[in-house]
Amino acid sequence: MALFLLMTTLMLLQTLRLNVSVGISDAWMAALIFTLGTQSISVLAILPTQVVLTGLIPHNVEASTMALVSGTFIWAFEVGAKISSSLYCTIFGVDDDHMENYPRVL
Amino acid sequence: MALGGIVACLSAGSIELNGGDDIDPNIYFGTYMGLICTLLIASIWMNEDLEPEVVLQQRMRERYNKIKKDQQKANQGVPDDGIYHMPFESSLDSESGNEAFSLNALYGSCSATWSSICRLFRYKEWYLPMLFFFVVGIVLPSFDDLHYIFLTTKCQMDKYMYDFLNTLTYVSLLGFVVLYN
Numbered sequence: 001m002a003l004f005l006l007m008t009t010l011m012l013l014q015t016l017r018l019n020v021s022v023g024i025s026d027a028w029m030a031a032l033i034f035t036l037g038t039q040s041i042s043v044l045a046i047l048p049t050q051v052v053l054t055g056l057i058p059h060n061v062e063a064s065t066m067a068l069v070s071g072t073f074i075w076a077f078e079v080g081a082k083i084s085s086s087l088y089c090t091i092f093g094v095d096d097d098h099m100e101n102y103p104r105v106l
Numbered sequence: 107m108a109l110g111g112i113v114a115c116l117s118a119g120s121i122e123l124n125g126g127d128d129i130d131p132n133i134y135f136g137t138y139m140g141l142i143c144t145l146l147i148a149s150i151w152m153n154e155d156l157e158p159e160v161v162l163q164q165r166m167r168e169r170y171n172k173i174k175k176d177q178q179k180a181n182q183g184v185p186d187d188g189i190y191h192m193p194f195e196s197s198l199d200s201e202s203g204n205e206a207f208s209l210n211a212l213y214g215s216c217s218a219t220w221s222s223i224c225r226l227f228r229y230k231e232w233y234l235p236m237l238f239f240f241v242v243g244i245v246l247p248s249f250d251d252l253h254y255i256f257l258t259t260k261c262q263m264d265k266y267m268y269d270f271l272n273t274l275t276y277v278s279l280l281g282f283v284v285l286y287n
């Protein structure tokens with residue numbers, strides 16, 4: 001969660017163009033944000049949980065149960081995250097042509 | 107996954123760097139379909155314990171046929187009157203019997219699978235993480251796609267630059283996995 005907060009803060013700094021004012025280029029800032037990207041830091045939440053839950057999976061239904069666990073993770077960081085972000089964008093009126101409120105969404 | 111992401115980002119960056127010419131979408135989808143099929147086949151062949159129910163059902167059916175044949179052979183002893191009474195099953199009856207067995211086994215298997223999974227939700231250790239990640243999906247948005255629009259339009263970043271930098275996501279993913287291990 002702390003890494004998510006850090007990544008979102010960096011994105012906010014970039015959208016406010018504060019990185020340029022202190023002399024950090026967009027490329028370096030983007031590199032830092034990508035290093036702490038959703039997919040990479042979500043691994044730190046997924047892996048330990050998956051390892052612990054694997055011990056609870058009953059015999060003979062391993063594939064189905066693992067599919068349920070993986071589906072929950074995909075919901076959390078891909079599907080649900082994209083749906084909720086589109087909801088926020090709708091509320092704040094942000095789209096491809098109107099990025100003025102993007103910092104407020106972040 | 108990480109290697110796939112790195113290859114995808116580098117490929118996308120290279121295409122953009124070479125002028126971003128349109129490529130036949132069939133090539134993309136064909137490649138994608140090929141990768142999915144390869145992964146599907148790999149998942150079946152690499153670990154027999156993770157085989158899908160369909161394969162297990164097929165095996166059960168074959169085993170059932172084998173047992174049935176063995177029983178028929180065992181029952182074919184010499185009768186008292188010396189006359190053999192061979193039961194002839196039509197192929198239709200035999201197939202419909204197999205199908206009925208397979209369907210019953212499939213229903214039973216599905217029912218048992220769902221029961222086992224639902225039983226797991228009685229335990230706090232199971233349902234709390236599931237609930238947590240479900241709620242995370244609702245309350246934690248991901249603005250990666252929107253940030254792409256921001257970088258390429260507002261910051262005037264080249265698309266190939268974005269693609270190459272995006273490789274870092276998957277490199278760090280590998281790094282985090284190593285860190286966890």
